């Protein structure tokens with residue numbers, strides 16, 4: 001179980017003035033500003049839950065995960081992971097957790113994958129019979145057989161990520177942190193990786209915390225999401241209830257024949273909202289409980305020349321995008 005209470009992490013930043021005189025001045029009178037990367041957050045995650053921890057770039061996701069792993073010490077607040085305070089007992093915490101951090105590798109670059117796993121077996125003191133059983137399972141589910149004799153540096157991105165995942169789960173940790181585990185991968189590998197994560201959760205009751213910008217990963221793996229924005233929690237609850245709450249929202253992107261200033265047709269005032277205007281594309285959002293997509297389109301066609309349009313549906317992707325942009 002993970003318990004986080006009133007957790008904050010502030011970074012102290014040195015303010016640099018431009019130019020040489022600014023640099024010299026900075027040597028004598030340093031000015032600091034405080035960045036609240038994580039700002040008073042609280043949540044509890046039970047054993048076996050699979051939670052999507054999501055937010056726009058710079059929202060504070062990695063900072064939270066680093067505190068959960070014990071890499072960073074909080075500025076204030078409390079964390080316990082399986083009863084351990086991570087930053088106080090980093091080593092004991094590490095034996096309980098597994099992690100995949102995007103592009104970074106925990107495998108040894110120049111030696112064959114199998115040998116990396118052997119080393120991890122010794123580091124985590126995994127009993128031989130358990131190691132063999134786990135390796136058999138992983139080799140089958142992640143199709144690792146052809147990769148085991150190859151050094152990591154010779155693997156493609158998708159092959160490397162499959163090997164990384166196996167390494168993260170190898171010592172049967174009770175919690176696994178996954179940061180962008182499917183970034184840049186083709187659909188077939190993504191499917192394999194999602195299946196593997198679900199299988200590990202089902203068979204070992206592993207808690208999974210997933211940070212990703214890929215909403216399909218979230219939809220397929222997690223039942224619960226925590227949305228963080230500027231260090232604060234915007235939403236913590238089930239994906240289904242956020243869909244029920246916001247599922248009636250629609251966004252239509254209109255590609256305008258002519259670029260230029262846009263004013264919302266009077267007939268749409270109070271029914272649709274003008275949310276974005278970029279490079280000749282106007283985006284309107286509305287609730288289909290108030291007005292239908294057909295009515296919005298026909299009103300727009302009365303006043304503007306439209307070249308093309310796309311309707312974003314109410315999948316979690318567009319709901320979350322809307323929440324990132326406009327809050328909850």
Ligand SMILES: Nc1ncnc2c1ncn2[C@@H]1O[C@H](COP(=O)(O)OP(=O)(O)OP(=O)(O)O)[C@@H](O)[C@H]1O
Pocket residue numbers: 011012013035036037055056057058059060061062063064
């Ligand atoms: N070591 C650091 N020193 C100063 N500021 C930092 C440091 N690490 C992160 N920050 C700042 O803290 C904020 C949160 O960063 P964090 O890396 O946690 O965001 P994130 O949600 O993981 O973003 P992304 O999706 O881009 O990975 C950002 O504004 C970032 O610039």
